[in-house]
Amino acid sequence: MKLGKVVGTVVATRKDEKLIGSKLMITQPLNMDLKPIGEPLIAVDTVGAGIGEVIIYATGAASRNAARKHDAPIDAAIIGIVDNITLDE
Numbered sequence: 001m002k003l004g005k006v007v008g009t010v011v012a013t014r015k016d017e018k019l020i021g022s023k024l025m026i027t028q029p030l031n032m033d034l035k036p037i038g039e040p041l042i043a044v045d046t047v048g049a050g051i052g053e054v055i056i057y058a059t060g061a062a063s064r065n066a067a068r069k070h071d072a073p074i075d076a077a078i079i080g081i082v083d084n085i086t087l088d089e
């Protein structure tokens with residue numbers, strides 16, 4: 001699982017039929033200090049996340065499992081909305 005922030009949405013009227021009904025969100029990966037790292041990615045939203053929210057996302061087979069679409073072309077899925085983070089230092 002990884003941290004990210006929802007920064008936008010994607011609307012695709014034409015897409016693989018296995019993605020019909022899926023909400024697609026642009027997600028910016030974050031480090032543990034909530035600073036952006038890497039390139040944004042498109043993730044299927046499984047939890048109703050909104051723009052500006054810090055989220056947990058999964059990639060690979062775990063993302064297809066989370067979306068309950070095992071044969072869909074999904075690389076990333078939002079699987080949680082973060083309420084707070086506490087780090088022991």
